[in-house]
Amino acid sequence: MDSEPRDAAYWAKNVTTLKLGKVPAKAVNLNVTGRRVVGPVQGFGKMWQKTARVELRGADVTPDEVIRTWKAEFQRFWPERNWFYAPLTGIAPGEVALLNLNLPGRMKLSTGVLVLYADDESFTLMTPEGHMLAGWITFSALAADDGVTVVQIQALERTNDPLYELGYMLGGNRLNTRFWVQTAENLARHFGVEPKVESQVVCVDRRRQWRKAGNLSKNAAVRTFLWTLATPVRWLRGR
Secondary structure, three states, X not given: OOOOOOOHHHEOOOOOEOOOOOOOOOOOOOOOOOOEEOOHHHOOXXXXXXXXXXXXXXXXXXXXXHHHHHHHOHHHHOOOOOEEEOOOOOOOOOOEEEEEEEEHHHEEEEEEEEEEXXXXXXXXXXXXXXXXXXXXXXXXXXXXXXXXXEEEEEEXXXXXXXXXHHHHHHHHHHHHHHHHHHHHHHHHHHOOOOOOOEEEEEEEEOOXXXXXXXXXXXXXXXXXXXXXXOHHHHHXXXX
């Protein structure tokens, strides 16, 4: 009889659509519940692999201690004015987090992520339909040969639709790369290290998948914008 792989407990099980738990009242909860998760295969734009690495040289901290802190205080290490509302049970396989992000031009984006995988030394988030990106982002820590703990953020991604791809071409790609570099810097500073982040961006596939252009119908930035415009109407109805 077949048995489960030894790492089965670290993977999200049979998630087809996202279901969000309780979130803070101040959070904007849109474009998450009922959405399917999507990887780079389901995205539209060019495929990119982005890696940000930083050595925690001089910090007496093990990889599992780094990951434990990272999971518990994930929001703390994000660039300012971007919000990650972790599930009440924490970053664990199968859990869903809500994101409220600020885009260029004062645009807002409400979306989420699925915790696809999580163990003691890494965890991976996967994006849903409508998110700016279709892909996986893995956060990990390992011990180098000299014993220094090395932190890495690695994303494999495509933009989800033609509108997001246009934004990526007009500077969004660079801003997204900088977002993860800043995250790595903030984490390193938390452990008392002045960071020197190594960043690498590789275009894995230059083709755009035009058959996925219909993803635009679920664009979370557009839907968040329309929801924001309707705020006075909701207020009047509440009155």
